[in-house]
Amino acid sequence: MARIISLANQKGGVGKTTSTNAIAVCLKHRGFRVLCIDFDPQSNLSFSMDADLSDKSPKIYDVLKHVVKCRHAIQRTPIVDIIPTDLLLAGLELEFTTRGREFILKDCLQSIASYYDYILIDTPPELGILTINAFTAADVILIPCLADGYSLQGVLRLHETIGRVQSYLNPGLRIGGIFLVRYYPREELSRTARETAAMIAQRLQVPLLKSTIRHSNVIAKAHNLQKDMIAYAPGNIVVKDYIALVDELLKGGL
Ligand SMILES: Nc1ncnc2c1ncn2[C@@H]1O[C@H](COP(=O)(O)OP(=O)(O)OP(=O)(O)O)[C@@H](O)[C@H]1O
């Protein structure tokens, strides 16, 4: 059965989508069967994986509405398998108002979980019903966080939401860790952020991952060109950082 991992942070632009793509690619290169779910109506992940976004191909919204079976919405891209999204997903908040609406994604994924080792879910920058669905479906949450004070403060609110999901919807849910993105080892600000992150992590009893992700425009380039980042730039520092991050997670029993 696949281990389901949601990448989340309600703050925008912290590297959720980039990390979902990168971690998926690293896991694939380690020999695992990987599926990504684009659960953010912005569809950045679908684009970065060169998914077919034309009207004729089903999206995650069609799956949630039971218009198509989950397995029929999977696209095999040269990067990894993905169920793409489109803007219609944004309507979920208003359309699904019945009891149990937090479990819609979890129920849909059950039928395909045996085909994969890992299913990665990219979430939008909010703590609404989409993100709650992603948490209810998940075994593990990973929290990318920019190496600055404001981003770290947001983790406190995120942690409260995760706690509520654990209490009421998904008791088996675990936080796999916080990891710092755009971390500059030589900069004072980054070092201070790391200390703050360590304090917050300790207070919340959440792991702060040792691996950090540095800054490189090459990663954005690979995603804009819809390339597998390891094949595109194997020696790049951020590619190496993501490989180290995934190895750390695997060692920790991801
Ligand atoms: N390590 C990095 N080095 C340089 N640029 C990066 C890095 N990580 C992410 N970026 C860039 O930062 C921007 C935001 O990243 P990304 O889209 O992954 O964030 P996000 O959290 O998914 O945003 P949103 O909340 O809007 O979904 C993108 O342009 C991406 O290419």
Ligand SMILES: [Mg+2]
């Ligand atoms: Mg994103």
